Amino acid sequence: MRRQIKHKAQGGCHGRLTPVPAGLSVLLVPGAAWACALPPSVILTLPTRHYITAAALTVALTALLAALAGRLPQMGAQVWARRRDWLPASLTSYVSFLAFLGLVLIGFFGPRDPMHNLMTLVFWTVIWIVVPLASAVFGNIWRPINPWTGPVRIARTLLGRSTGIGLARLGAWPAIGFYLWFIWFQMISSSPDDPAVLAQAALTYWAIIFVLAVAEGEDWLEEGEFFTLLFGFVSRIAPLWAERQDGQLTRMIGWPGAQVLRMAPLSRGSMVFIALVLSALTFEGLSETFFWQGLIGQNPLEPMGRSAVAWQNSFGLLAVFALTLSLLAIGMQLGEKLSQGGMRADRIMLSFLAIASGYHGAHYLMMLLTAGQYTLAALNDPFMSGDSWLGLPPFYVSFGFLTDARIMPLLYGTQFVLILGAHLLAVVLSFQLSGPQRPIAHLPLTILMVGYTVLGLWLLSTARSG
């Protein structure tokens, strides 16, 4: 959706001026530009090249040591606690559904300012950032708050449905389609923050999934609905998690990734889905860089806004997806060939869950620290009446840390640790998942992981216009 230059300037440009398209006039009128809104970046003054080189070497050396030593840490798990599962997910899901409806209403009828509207704030900071981050530490917290399972179970019971319509045979492919639509909405469409637009999109998506899940059964959500699939994958990295069986809830503790080793091989659709997750995170970072802005002919100091580059970014997203998929496929096939079939892609691909989780955390850290403040303020005082529901003292949203030469290096350091840690974990997992193989068989995947480490850290440290 290339920015539509409105040919409506006639109404506003009488007299001496020849009517010109509004957008074009920006380029023609002297003094039309004013762009000082990007704060100087402390990160750009850091020796990030050295950090990136060190991280790449660390990942490569870890792979080399693992290949030569042939020994890997045991990634066991232990039972931490057992109790009765007294809070059924269908109940909490129903409550979550009601809360979702409340947010949708706020989106439609609440404040128009997205930073004061709980629909925008809760969705983009709590659901999209906090839930996966918390799931990567504490296990799948999306499960109890999934807004579909409860309503779907109730609807199926009322309708007397106990069978499906065969959607499950499609595996993760519906989730891939929905996720593609979602990331286009998030990264490329003009108004993902607009409370009413977001509420409408969320409600539409909820209704589509609800109808499909009622027809197929709530178990279909696990692989067919992208939030459930994505957050479920991310939670597999968690060192803490819960297992449920026969009304019993067992809390487990283990090494990050210990759950991954116990997972069944991935379906082809799930592998593509993970590739899409990596692509989305990569492109979201890439699309803000000066490099990408220059590539698509935008002045990064005065970009024309999302609406002007929708086609370029749509193409870019698909290109990054195609490239990621191709590189992963080549890497996996080479690994399989070099290991004489010992390294199966449907197992090895699980190791990339660590990278997706780590990069999600690193990428959204800043957004959490900035937009998260607005969310806290709005939750603390949802009716703008001076209340303090969370018990927080009155506060101004404050972004001083973004230009603080002491704090920003610490934040970059946190991102660095998240990215590096995720890649080291991925290397270890890939070795664990592939079993004993010839060292050379690990080379293609190791090259991919080193490359992705460099790319991830570069995206976080290069000049950006976002």
Place this chain on the structure above:
Amino acid sequence: MTTTSLFTPSRRRLLQTAGAGLLTSAMPSYVWGQAAPLKIGFQLHRTGIGASYGRWYERTTTAAAAAINAAGGIAGREVQIHYEDDATDPKRGAEVVEKLAGPAGCDLIMGTLFSHVVMGSAPRAGELKIPYLVCSEGYHVASGALNRWVLQPGITDVRQQISAMAPWVAENLGKKVTMIYPDYAFGHDHRDHFPAAIEAQGGEVIAQIAIPPTETSFTRYLPQIPADTEVLYHVMVGPAVLTFVKELGEFYGSGAKPALFGFIDSLEAVDTASPGLEFLEGSHFWEGHCRAKPADAGADETAYRAAVGVDDNGCSVSDAKDVSTYAHMFSCWETLYFIKEAIETSGYSSPADRQKLVEAMEAITDLPAGPERPQGAMVFDGKKHQAFGVQNISKVEGGKLVRVHQTTLEESLYDNATDYTALSF
């Protein structure tokens, strides 16, 4: 629609606890009569590249509306600000104008900062015949590029800023000037207007170094600075500014260097005492409104800072690291008071009176200093639809911006052929 800020009540308490809320706490709680509220649409850069400014523009506007309401509103009507995000996107800007003029039922629209959003939105405001008051600093209004419905009454434009300061630069810093600027319209404003201004003072621009906007390292450009440069005029903006200063410092080392003169736009919302900016010590900057409270500041300046929640260093009262966009955000405050004056003198009562309102705005000339204009006195040129005012030059002393000179209002004045009053509505 948002009618008041989320932080309005909190701000009050915050200011009280911070000991800075004498003004606010003393405000009477006004009881509104039968008159309908006056709805002012605010085109807010809440998201997108302008978000760091949008946050402070909203804060300032909310404070101004609160102060006006506490004093009885505008023509006895409560002021309601309807914020609408344009994502700093020209196309969305036009849509925001439509929303504010249509479904939201606003009487007029204000607040746009980014010039490309102004350019994308102004034609729609003209078509919808709704007053559109921008706070953008660009020369686009006074140049005559827009329409009868667009005015800039709360902030001076780049052209007058440049021409007003040239005499002081020539007299105090030097006459041989090298300009270094980003190679796009913002930089071109300076490239095009400064040479004539300095030549009028007997000075000359001996080199102009244009930096591509995508550049993040400057070492290969710095050797282009002529050795006999007396003043280095820099207007770099964006994330690489710290790198620019650092590399400039490394280029000159501890040896002789030219005097530096810049625009605070480079470091708006950034602490000038930040590590890495030491090279700027002793250099000079243009400031629209002085971030650090001048020693001779009066009660109006103090009251304005208290109302917006900004301390004497130009930082948020709740976070001394949170530097405001002080040099520009006063424009929201002053624009709102300009609206107040125009509505009250025109007898505006409903959107049917919008034309009458614009004519009343065009008739305004004197905008004296006072609580309404903490930045200083201005005059409004109804033909150009542009305010003219004083400019400040500050020196970095001990990492702090200290005002060393204030231009006269007359030094800002320039003439051109723009006459919006000759255009039809």
